[in-house]
Each structure stands twice: as structure tokens, then as C-alpha cells.
Amino acid sequence: MEQDTQVENENIKEMGQMPVNPARSNIQCVTIIGQVEGQVAMPPQNKTTKYEHLIPQFVGLCENPEIEGILVILNTVGGDVEAGLALAELICSCGKPVVSLVLGGAHSIGVPIAVASDYSFITPSSTMTIHPVRMSGTVLGVVQTYEYFDQMQERIVEFVSSNSNISSDRFRELMLATGKLAKDMGTILVGHESVEEKIIDELGGLKHALAKLKQLIQERKANGTL
DSSP states (O other): OHHHHHHHHHHHHHHSSOOOOOOOOSEEEEEEEEEEEOSSOOOTTSOEEEHHHHHHHHHHHHHOTTOOEEEEEEEEEEEOHHHHHHHHHHHHTOSSOEEEEEEEEEOTTHHHHHHTSSEEEEOTTOEEEEOOOOOOSOOOOSHHHHHHHHHHHHHHHHHHHHHSSSOHHHHHHHHTOEEEETTEEOEEEEHHHHHHTTSSSEEOOHHHHHHHHHHHHHHHHHHTOO
16 A cells, blocks of 8 residues: 555656546557657657567567557657667557557657557647658768668558558658658648548547447457457
């Protein structure tokens, strides 16, 4: 009891709000916010999601028989490409019903993460930024560097096209568009545009995402696959 009180006090200190009384649920919420942090640690003032924290969490959720569905909520500016693709592959191969909800934005490598679920939603005011792979730091100006960039870019294109209804050619076209972003290449899509481009399945909010996830859980149970 004393330990629970300490945890609640810590939550009040860190979150600035009273904790919600937990109720038993067969759904687990996972948040991917800020910048997806990979092999390089971000400065302490950056809000980050550390992929090495989410990997064991997903393994635990997949092994927990009480958890029958996972809701992934995203508000991310992107981040490390390798880490983002690792999370996307993890979500895609989870084995349990997963629904994603984009709140605010799912930019850059956040796009593959958003489409890795069984069904995806985006709120009307949210945005998604699609642009070519970029890298900071020292870059060797040789042919092999550009080939590596192109290979990494194709991995993203193929993953998104394989896990959504947009074609690889159209996604590549959005990624390489000029005139949309100042001094850059790419495209910014508002909520309904993401649905029209067939990247995200449906426009909706939290209640829609939860309803869809419960539907998928019931369908899996009826089919005997859950």
C-alpha cells in the first residue's frame, strides 16, 4: 500500500495530475511521442521515445494472455530511421490486434509506424510529413553513400506500400515532391488527405479507434485465432 502511494506521488510530481483509478482491461495503450530515439541519445530537453524501452514492452504484451489488443497512439516528429523501422516491424509482427491513432502528427519515420497496425486512424487536425531520408553529421560524398540512402529509402517505401493501400510509386512521388516544403522535398498531408492518399485507413478519434480494436478482438475470437 505504501509503495502504491509512493508511485502515485511520483506520478503527480512527474505528470502534474492525479492518477486515474485503473480498471481491468484487455486493451493496452502504447504511446510513441516526441522523437524516436535510436542508437544516439538525444539531449535531455528533447521529448523522446526510446525504442529499446518499447521492444521488451511489446514482447511482454504479446506474451500476456490478459492483453487481447493494443492501441498505439502517435504524436511524433520522426527520428532514427533504423529504430523507427524496428518498431514498425515489431508492431506488424505482434500477433495480436493492433490499432493506431495519429494525434497531432506522425511525421517522417512515424509514417511506417502508423501504418504497421492492423487498422489506422488519424484525427482531422493531425498531419503527416513524407520526405526523403536525410542524415546529420559527416557524410562521405561518394557513390556508395547515395546508394545506401536510396536503399534505406526504398525500405521505407516498400514497408508503407505493403502495409497500407498506397502504391509504392505514389508514395515515392509524395516523398520526392518539390514546392511543397520550403527549401526541402516532400509533402505534408492533413488528416483527410492521408486517408484520400490511402496511407491511413480512416478519419477518427479515440472512440473510433477503441471501437475498431474491440471489433478486431471479437473477430479474432470468433475465428479462434486469439
